[in-house]
Amino acid sequence: MATLFETVFSAPIDKRKExxxxxxxxxxxxxxxxxxxxxxxxxxxxxxxxLRICKLQILQFARTKKKKSKR
Known part of the structure; x- marks a missing residue:
């Protein structure tokens, strides 16, 4: 089953990536x-x-939101 899935979907994904x-x-x-x-x-x-700065800001935002939702 995994081989069939890989065969069917890998070519379109590789083409989109290219x-x-x-x-x-x-x-x-x-x-x-x-x-x-x-x-x-x-x-x-x-x-x-x-992008690294954005990722850090998103993580900080998520932590803050999680803390607020626990209250």
């Missing part, structure tokens, strides 16, 4: 072309930092 990565690369190139001194490397590292 399409998404192509779109991501195109978007990064476009943004870097519009901003002076911006390279794909520093753009992506900046975005990773931003």
């Amino acid at each position: 399409d998404w990565l192509i779109l991501l690369a195109s978007t990064v190139d476009e943004v870097c072309g519009k901003v002076e001194n911006l390279t794909p490397e520093n753009f992506l590292s900046t975005m990773l930092l931003y």
Whole structure:
């Protein structure tokens, strides 16, 4: 059963992933072309930092909400 599931769903998922990565690369190139001194490397590292900060804020919000709901 697992093999059938993998066979049926892995190809469409891989195709969507490939399409998404192509779109991501195109978007990064476009943004870097519009901003002076911006390279794909520093753009992506900046975005990773931003996403980490967002994740920390979401976790903090969730903890605060959980504490308030226990009261």
